Amino acid sequence: MATHRTRLMAGNWKMNKVPSEARAFTRQLLGRLEAAGRPEGVEVLLCPPFPALTAVHEEIVASGAGDWVQLGAQNLYFETHGAFTGEVAGPMLADAGCRYVIVGHSERRHLFGESDETVARKVKAAFSAGLVPILCVGETIDQRRQGQTEAVIRRQLEVALEGLDEAAVAGMVIAYEPVWAIGTGENATPEEAHRVIQQVIRQRVRELTGQAAAERVRIQYGGSVNATNIADFMALDGIDGALVGGASLKVDSFTAIVAAGRRKAA
Numbered sequence: 339m340a341t342h343r344t345r346l347m348a349g350n351w352k353m354n355k356v357p358s359e360a361r362a363f364t365r366q367l368l369g370r371l372e373a374a375g376r377p378e379g380v381e382v383l384l385c386p387p388f389p390a391l392t393a394v395h396e397e398i399v400a401s402g403a404g405d406w407v408q409l410g411a412q413n414l415y416f417e418t419h420g421a422f423t424g425e426v427a428g429p430m431l432a433d434a435g436c437r438y439v440i441v442g443h444s445e446r447r448h449l450f451g452e453s454d455e456t457v458a459r460k461v462k463a464a465f466s467a468g469l470v471p472i473l474c475v476g477e478t479i480d481q482r483r484q485g486q487t488e489a490v491i492r493r494q495l496e497v498a499l500e501g502l503d504e505a506a507v508a509g510m511v512i513a514y515e516p517v518w519a520i521g522t523g524e525n526a527t528p529e530e531a532h533r534v535i536q537q538v539i540r541q542r543v544r545e546l547t548g549q550a551a552a553e554r555v556r557i558q559y560g561g562s563v564n565a566t567n568i569a570d571f572m573a574l575d576g577i578d579g580a581l582v583g584g585a586s587l588k589v590d591s592f593t594a595i596v597a598a599g600r601r602k603a604a
């Protein structure tokens with residue numbers, strides 16, 4: 339039986355596009371998406387860098403696609419305000435128009451030293467601000483070679499989901515992003531991504547939070563997704579969208595990726 343989870347096709351722009359570029363890009367992208375029409379069962383998410391959030395939000399609001407194209411941020415701090423120079427709080431993001439926030443991306447974990455515990459605090463901060471966290475999990479190449487993929491992901495989930503109730507977990511998004519597949523051009527095979535998503539991540543959510551949350555939580559794949567390989571991932575019912583880096587920076591490739599997210603009728 340086909341699932342009814344809305345697929346989330348998300349573009350993580352990382353540290354790319356100044357605000358003026360972001361505005362022009364969003365206008366062009368939204369024009370293309372609107373012309374093509376909303377694919378069945380798909381929601382789109384744009385995650386620009388902080389300085390471009392307002393410009394992208396204004397373009398989304400001005401377009402006719404504001405009901406299915408959302409704004410997200412790439413990170414947040416877990417405190418709400420105060421003397422934390424350089425940090426950005428959840429309520430600031432919500433006020434800027436964000437609905438989602440990426441938490442625990444591997445670049446945050448590995449380049450900026452975010453621990454599982456920090457990620458867990460950020461997940462809770464996102465919920466407190468009314469944002470939907472997109473929790474990123476995934477193994478490094480060394481962990482994969484040592485057969486630790488499952489243990490690493492189980493631990494990341496255990497820490498990040500601790501203390502969250504069923505409704506919270508059901509409403510969040512998890513992104514499976516094998517670190518070795520990010521920005522490398524070497525994607526996980528769709529079958530392997532599907533296996534980890536269904537048998538490791540969804541199973542761990544089931545153990546930690548229960549069957550209802552496991553059925554409802556949306557789990558994306560991320561890592562060298564492009565306009566060519568996206569169809570193979572989306573052919574697998576358990577993969578609820580994609581978290582896309584490089585290929586989300588071009589109108590043509592991201593438009594094709596969004597279209598590929600369409601849920602086929604049961």
Ligand SMILES: O=C[C@H](O)COP(=O)(O)O
Pocket residue numbers: 350443515519520521522523560561562563581582583584585
């Ligand atoms: O957040 C996105 C992921 O890190 C994937 O990036 P990529 O599509 O450039 O491999």
